[in-house]
Amino acid sequence: MFRAMVVLTLCALAGAGEPVKSAKADSKPVPCTCGVFLSGQFKKGSKEQPKGVPVLTQEMDTPFMNNAMGNRQCTNKCLEMIITHLPKSGDIICATVDRDLVHKERAFLFVKNYSQKWVNTNMSAGREFCCKDNVPYKCPIS
Secondary structure (H helix, E strand, O other): OHHHHHHHHHHHHHHHHHHHHHHHHHOOOOOOEEEEEEHHHOOOOOOOOOOOOOOEEEEOOOOOOOOHHHHHHHHHHHHHHHHOOHHHHHHHHHHHOOOOEEEEEEEEEEEEOOOOOOEEEEEEEEEEEEEEOOEEOOOOOO
C-alpha cells in the first residue's frame, strides 16, 4: 500500500511539471522584426517599450540567436533593408504615420528578436522629420 502511494505521488509530481514545459514549447520565438518609431513614441534612455505602433515594420522569416549577437545580426539585416529607402524616407514616414502632424521628430530603429519586446538600437536616420496631413515639409531651423 505504501509503495502504491509513493508511485502515485511521484506520478502526480511528474505530471504537474508537464504543463509548464508544454506552455514553453508552445510559445514560438518571434522572428527578427524591424520597427521604426518616431522620437515622440518613446522616452530616450528608458527601458520602457515605445508607445503605439511603429511607423514602419518589416518581419523577417526566422529569428536569430537569442543573445546579443543574434540581436546584432537582426539589426544588420534591418539596416540592409532600410538603407535602400533612405532617399525617400521623408515621403515614406509621412505617408505611413498615424497622425496629422509630426514636428521635428527623429526616426529610430527598434528590433524584436526571439521575444515580443522591442529593443532600441539607438540608430537614427540622423535627420528630423516634419509632416502635415501625411505630406513632408522642410523643418524650420529653430
